[in-house]
Amino acid sequence: MEIIFDVLIVIATILLITKGAMWLVDSAVAIAHKIGISELVIGLTIVGFGTSAPEFAVTIISAINGQSDISVGNIVGSNIFNLGFILGGTAIIKSLSTSKKIVYRDGGVLLFGTVMLIVFLWDLVLSTFEGVLLFSFLIVYIGALLFKKEIKEEDDSVSTYKWYSPFILLFSLVLVVGSSHFLVDSASALARIMGVSDWIIGVTIVAAGTSAPELATSIVAALRGKYGISIGNLIGSDIFNMFGVLGVASMIQNLEVDLSARIDLVLLFFMVILALVFMRTGWKITRLEGILLVLIGLSRWIYSFMF
Template identity: 45%
Template sequence: MLLHIAYLLAGGLLLWKGADWVVDAASAIARRFGISELIIGLTIVAMGTSLPEFLVTLTAVLKGIPSISFANIVGSNIFNLGIILGAVAMIKSVSGSKTLITRDIPILFGVELLIRMMVSGGELGRFDGVILTSVFVGYLAWMYYRCKKPSSASDAALCDMVSDSEVATVKDYLLLPVGLLAVSFGSQFVVDGASGVARAFGLSEWLIGVTIVAAGTSLPELVTCLSASVKGKNDMILGNLIGSDFFNFAGVLGITSLIRPIAIMPDELLNMTFAVVVVAVLWIFIRTQGKISRSEGALLFAAGIGRWLFEIWRGAM
């Protein structure tokens, strides 16, 4: 039992630090080759902070534990937009750009609603994976096209190339493979530890996945948002969380279900529905004033905590 808990803690630490190293090193290397900040953010940073979710989800599926794989993604989404966003907004209101409000949040809502309909049959199959992966790749291609042919001054500013003086060091080239190895081993530890804890306490793997594993794999997003809040860059927080959740649902679930279909239990549909509702509520909140106020943050935080408590209660029944 203690060994399984140690696996969970060690895995969470490796996921956290590994993802941090991957993002920093890969971003520095990308700048070395003159890649724009927009492309770095859309690809390296988004995928880097979502590496834990991807590897934990893929590992769980390959080990025949689909409940942890799907629960990890759904739980991470609710943790990001409920607990993390809510907590940060309670400290200081979180703003969102016009593009985020009119394009990115609706796209995330549409992807989650699509997945909710896909899993109604009890499985996220390979054909579903093709659709989700195509949506993800298409979105990145569209953003890349906007960067190459900006339609506004704001687009052009986002796509400006970084200075040639920002070059990668030897340390960055060494940290990239070390970070990837850390995330890989961390995902193995988290899945093994979570499964062991679930069996020891007689809890369902879904419950462990949607709470402990989801929180652990969301550590990169939590650290990024806290850092942005401390530095007074609250306008970056919502974009980071929305981008990460989009990659999780479209990219992670899409690629994973392409490799191996994910079985969905009937009880898991409720949390997927809740995830869709959270995005819808967030969209309503942000459209009213262009930001998430402290009171709205408190409601999101309460919803995230309430969902955790409900799952614990349901798992104990």
């Protein structure tokens, strides 16, 4: 009976996450056009940071509990998952158009942040001072985005703004993030019943589950032709994970990680470079490039299982 209950919860949460993502995209687009800023900025900030709430919760709680490997590993793993499975998977469904801003400005910030993280963590410790530097850079980045308003996109199918649109945005964020929490719990319970170890659960189900909001939001946005929100959501989420989540977590206490963290940090750097190259070539991520990103992400998990 417990198995049936968990299966029903998994199915229900997937449906809720999908529906919530639709409301999230529609309300975000409506708000962007209402206040006169681009969908890309909305995707990079409100949507990107909002869908990172599961990673934020897991990382902060782990830091408080002294579980540094889980705290840092969750962020590095989630960023790799976002650029591999989610960005690649979304491009397989529908080729994603990019722009100079997202490649050079936002992609440049993501690359810079990744290099910063590698330098800070190469000694296997993320200190409080380094956390302050990371978080400070996030504040500067957000300020720069909001200070310089971008011209909103011309769109014949603009979502109509209503007085309650901000409340729909907030509600949909809570729905997507909350549903992903129950998805992780029930999927983990099913895995334990089938005899899968907690470690495998952590690097697969939990990592994928906390990224469910980004996955659903990016796919829905891409299908609706909202590429700024689709890609901006992932870039913004990765930026927030590195600068915001790890910044706050390491301000709580120094985060010490295992030697194997260096391998994933190098892989993350490689994934960021590859994703930016794909975004730049032809100013789009094609289905073939999406397949390559997914295969690299899959290879990373296989390596984790075997070694």
